[in-house]
Amino acid sequence: MTPYLLCTGTIWQREIVRFVRQRSRIIGAFGQPVLFWLLLGSGFGRNFRYAGGGGEGYLEYFYPGIIAMVVLFTAIFSTFAVVDDRKARFLQGVLAAPVPRSAIVLGQVTGGATLALLQGVLLLIATPLAGVPLTLEAALASVLVMGLIGFALTALGLLLAWRIESTQGFHSIMNLLLIPLWLLSGAVFPVAGAHPLIGLIMQVNPLTYGVAALRRTLYLSAPEAVANLPGLWVSLLVMIAFGVVCFSLAVRTAERSEG
Amino acid sequence: MSALDQNPALAVEGVTHRYGSRTALKDVRFEVSEGEIFALLGPNGGGKTTLFRIITTLMRPTSGDAQVFGHSVRDAPHAVRRKIGVVFQQPGLDPKLTVFENMIHHGRLHGMLGNTLRNAADALLAQFGLSDRKKDYVETLSGGLQRRAELAKALLPRPEILFLDEPSTGLDPGARIDFRNELMRLRSETNTTVVLTTHFIEEADHADRVGVIHEGNLVAIGAPDALKKEVGGEVLTIEAHEPELLREKLGSMFSCEVKSVDGSLRVEMRDAHAAIPRIAEAFPGEVRSITLGKPTLEDVFINQTGKRFIDADEDLPAAEARKS
Secondary structure, three states: OOHHHHHHHHHHHHHHHHHHHOHHHHHHHHHHHHHHHHHHHHHHHOOOOOOOOOOOOHHHHHHHHHHHHHHHHHHHHHHHHHHHHHHOOHHHHHHOOOOOHHHHHHHHHHHHHHHHHHHHHHHHOOHHHHOOOOOHHHHHHHHHHHHHHHHHHHHHHHHHHOOOOOHHHHHHHHHHHHHHHHHHHHHOOOOOOOOHHHHHHHHHOHHHHHHHHHHHHHOOOOHHHHOOOOOHHHHHHHHHHHHHHHHHHHHHHHHHOOO | OOOOOOOOOEEEEEEEEEEOOEEEEEEEEEEEOOOOEEEEEOOOOOOHHHHHHHHOOOOOOOEEEEEEOOEEOOOOHHHHHHHEEEEOOOOOOOOOOEHHHHHHHHHHHOOOOHHHHHHHHHHHHHHOOOHHHOOOEHHHOOHHHHHHHHHHHHHOOOOOEEEEEOOOOOOOHHHHHHHHHHHHHHHHHHOOEEEEEEOOHHHHHOOOEEEEEEOOEEEEEEOHHHHHHHHOOEEEEEEEOOHHHHHHHHHHHHOOOEEEEOOEEEEEEOOHHHHHHHHHHHOOOOEEEEEEEOOOHHHHHHHHHOOOHHHHOOOHHHHHHHHO
16 A cells, blocks of 8 residues: 555545544534434424425425435534644644645545445434435435535635634634525525525535535436426535645645644 | 764754744753753743643744754654653543553554564563553552553554653652653663653653753753862851841851842852851841751742742742652
């Protein structure tokens, strides 16, 4: 194994091990979205019909949005860990080792993405409950998309985390930037029925394409249900580009950081 | 010892560092020879940690450079990182991982893997008496054991030079002595160069050479004994009712410099003990107390800066800890 991959691998492994050992993180990243889904989904379900929908209930519409939220939350919690590492000065020791900064960031991002993906897979089990007609192919494709969204969002989180000194500071970034990113991604309500200004923001929001890709893969066997969304390949390309840009910027930030 | 060294382990070459308008280091230059134990002594806030971060490649100096075995921290930080082991002042182990997992993680960052890595980690843990704790989470270890684990971790990739930032802070006296003995053994067994920063006079006393750093300047450098000799034979500290008045009188009586430090008077001279009765007889009502002492590194510090070490220490809690 090359030293580069060895470094990336060991940082990836540490992210996973730490996650598994911190039960509160599992509950935070997984329990909360499920709770949101059940409460909001069933609460809205009887009261609203959204414009441009294919006739499914809100619980079903909201389901992919909740998967996106799980991925987002996991990514956020992973980046919290980086802020903590910097604060606890663990990262100093890593930075004084002969490893390229990009290998460190790659380990952190793939760690976050893996966790996001695993949580997403767990949520896939609830698919029949949501009424989504899931096939094996659709499930596999969806998992890949989850990994992609996880990668991009963790990279975005890291880009911020490498600059921020405190978890409090990161909280405000999370509320002002990351949660709105999710709210305006088509996860909660579709672009079609939104106020024109909001609709415009949603169209330039990269996560809109992530959520669209997820809906398209989940409904792989029933594409007519998601016909008014951006196409699968366009969505994937936008998400990949977004991930690459965030990753490059995170590496640049890490290279300038003094630990 | 080091000035003539052709291939120093560490050469600090005119390092200046500024934080905005504040100058933390001013044209600091010194060398450390291979196999030496070198202590950078100074009060907190004096620039030690800044210098430490520069020589461990975490920070680029505003100007100047440092060479570690001929590699520039400015131009070849990666090559420097291959040579160095670092123990930072703040804990660098992951408390949520076991001692062994921390070792493995660190080894892999240095390109080690497989059995080579596991055996090296086991050997070091045995050497540091940590074998029976290797499967414990770091957070369950005492402060002293954590420090030992830090040292074991730093030594895993067999660094040629070991940098330690305030290694004794937070250790009780017993653990401090243990730690010092480990360093001594390390040097004698592997000829590893050790550069440490400290604000403990006693710790610097055990180094081969000491660099005294104050307000960003290297104010003295040399072997502890040599530095103390420069101060003079013995030091008298005199408490007086009218220090300034007595200062002049003493100055003319012994025709030597009498320093006033924090309201007490200090005189350095060859046979200071013989001067005690003379002073006591000559100024009966004016002297409150006279203390005789061999010069310490603290006297070296006072001699160079005109300040007591503890007063120069900006970090009050640490200064308090030093007193006790």
